[in-house]
Amino acid sequence: MLRIKGLVKRYRTGDLALKGIDLDVPDGQVMALIGPSGAGKSTVIRCINRLVEPTAGSVTLNDLEVTTLGRSELRRARRRMGMIFQEYALVERLSVMENVLSGRLGYVGFWQSYFRKFPQSDIDEAFRLLARVGLDHMVDKRADELSGGQRQRVGICRALIQNPELLLVDEPTASLDPKTSRQIMRLIKELCAERKLSAIINIHDVMLAQMFAERIVGLRVGEIVYDGPPDNLTADVLTKIYGEEDWSATIRKVDDEAAEAEEAAAAVIPVELPLPSRDRLAGLT
Amino acid sequence: MAIASKDGAKVWQRRDRKAQFATWAVYLTSTAIFVYCWELISEKTIWAFVWDAPAQAGDLFARMVPPDWGSIHGLWRPIWDTLNIATLGTLMAIIIAVPVAYCAARNTTPSVAFVRPVALFIIVSSRSINSLIWALMLVTIIGPGVFAGILSIGLRSIGFCAKLLYEAIEEIDESQVEAVRATGASGGQATAYGIVPQVLPAFAGISVFRWDINIRESTVLGLVGAGGIGLPLNAAITTLAWTQVSLILLIIIATVVAGEWVSAKVRHAII
Numbered sequence: 001m002l003r004i005k006g007l008v009k010r011y012r013t014g015d016l017a018l019k020g021i022d023l024d025v026p027d028g029q030v031m032a033l034i035g036p037s038g039a040g041k042s043t044v045i046r047c048i049n050r051l052v053e054p055t056a057g058s059v060t061l062n063d064l065e066v067t068t069l070g071r072s073e074l075r076r077a078r079r080r081m082g083m084i085f086q087e088y089a090l091v092e093r094l095s096v097m098e099n100v101l102s103g104r105l106g107y108v109g110f111w112q113s114y115f116r117k118f119p120q121s122d123i124d125e126a127f128r129l130l131a132r133v134g135l136d137h138m139v140d141k142r143a144d145e146l147s148g149g150q151r152q153r154v155g156i157c158r159a160l161i162q163n164p165e166l167l168l169v170d171e172p173t174a175s176l177d178p179k180t181s182r183q184i185m186r187l188i189k190e191l192c193a194e195r196k197l198s199a200i201i202n203i204h205d206v207m208l209a210q211m212f213a214e215r216i217v218g219l220r221v222g223e224i225v226y227d228g229p230p231d232n233l234t235a236d237v238l239t240k241i242y243g244e245e246d247w248s249a250t251i252r253k254v255d256d257e258a259a260e261a262e263e264a265a266a267a268v269i270p271v272e273l274p275l276p277s278r279d280r281l282a283g284l285t
Numbered sequence: 286m287a288i289a290s291k292d293g294a295k296v297w298q299r300r301d302r303k304a305q306f307a308t309w310a311v312y313l314t315s316t317a318i319f320v321y322c323w324e325l326i327s328e329k330t331i332w333a334f335v336w337d338a339p340a341q342a343g344d345l346f347a348r349m350v351p352p353d354w355g356s357i358h359g360l361w362r363p364i365w366d367t368l369n370i371a372t373l374g375t376l377m378a379i380i381i382a383v384p385v386a387y388c389a390a391r392n393t394t395p396s397v398a399f400v401r402p403v404a405l406f407i408i409v410s411s412r413s414i415n416s417l418i419w420a421l422m423l424v425t426i427i428g429p430g431v432f433a434g435i436l437s438i439g440l441r442s443i444g445f446c447a448k449l450l451y452e453a454i455e456e457i458d459e460s461q462v463e464a465v466r467a468t469g470a471s472g473g474q475a476t477a478y479g480i481v482p483q484v485l486p487a488f489a490g491i492s493v494f495r496w497d498i499n500i501r502e503s504t505v506l507g508l509v510g511a512g513g514i515g516l517p518l519n520a521a522i523t524t525l526a527w528t529q530v531s532l533i534l535l536i537i538i539a540t541v542v543a544g545e546w547v548s549a550k551v552r553h554a555i556i
Contacts, residue, residue, distance in 0.1 A: 091478060094478070110471060114474075158468070
């Protein structure tokens, strides 16, 4: 259970990015955080693992108060929070395997990691995860040889090998095409279900958020203006989050059968292919 | 940008009238200064010597051919010294430049207020003194020889390597480092996994490039007694043994060409 209380962030420039956020994410919940650019979505996520230091407020992950931790304690807390990034943020010149194993850096010593002497159990887990996301044939490729969707899968493996309790996902689909975006979102959702992980997913695409999240939180200039199920995202709510706009095309997907048809189609695919084909997962087809 | 209205239509020109005049004034002054300087230099030149130059050059060239191939066996040792000066000097510079660059880069320095200025001062002072001047000083301090040459090449190269390296460190993609830190990595691990892979190609390129420059620089160090091929060159010039001078020049050219070839190959292999 992640509990955020009165989270405030004021940047050194004086901009008040977050104006006292209160948010509880129960175990196993996949939550989407939507809102216009500059609303503070990234800041929320980065304040949780303190890549950005919060100005005030508290963040507790399963009864561990994160905001007051010292440096080495913070390292240990970060191991419990996997992060997935917008532009993948893989170390481009390292191999896929090295990138995945870098998720274990919090568990091994400096020289052990410097000479790439990770425990065999970590390597087993890396192979298992890469097979799960359909990249076991890419282990020795350099990260910059991969396509966008493949890179994001490596990013997901890097987060999961930390054996986290919470996933922080920052715009996972912003640089991906619509089809790959759906595949990645589905993969994140499935993996969260498999491992009973809770996740906070920052996302621009309202439709994707509705398709894959069980709860939606709308953020506007540092304040939560909506918190509820995806089905209640009406034109009024979207206007409250994003401002005045014609939302009919965005909402129809939820209201109409079109959405049901699409969800049904999404649900059908795993039935047709009980074992997801590796090529499909790797985005090769 | 100047936008004027003419008969109701908007007219656009690159500069307005004032800026146009200012531009022309700058051109005019520059031309006037150039002409004046030309005049000054021309006054102080003894033109008879200049007109005589082609004949002198031809005369010197005639005395240089053919190169004295017989004296070549005495030159292998100095050219070997020169290569060693360049290589060991570069090695020394790299070893010192890495921590200096780490301290000078804004995103890795332990302290922007104290450590960074010190590192920048090291870089500037090393870069501002030519290796020949380092050699002059070091020969008086530690005596003539190869060691003085290595030190002077090394001291001159620290600044060059550290400056280019710290610029490379400042240009890295921070999101990769952030991602490594988010896994719970320590500071050292974040450097080894997030920064080092990103600057490694730049580091290798800089090192080889400096080695290539140092081969050229170390050929002249002998002129002030700091060892290498410059020593016999100096001796040959002072004894007016022009056929030996030409041989030494040929060897220097061959060495430099070989060095550039190697460095080009290595850089090509890395990038």
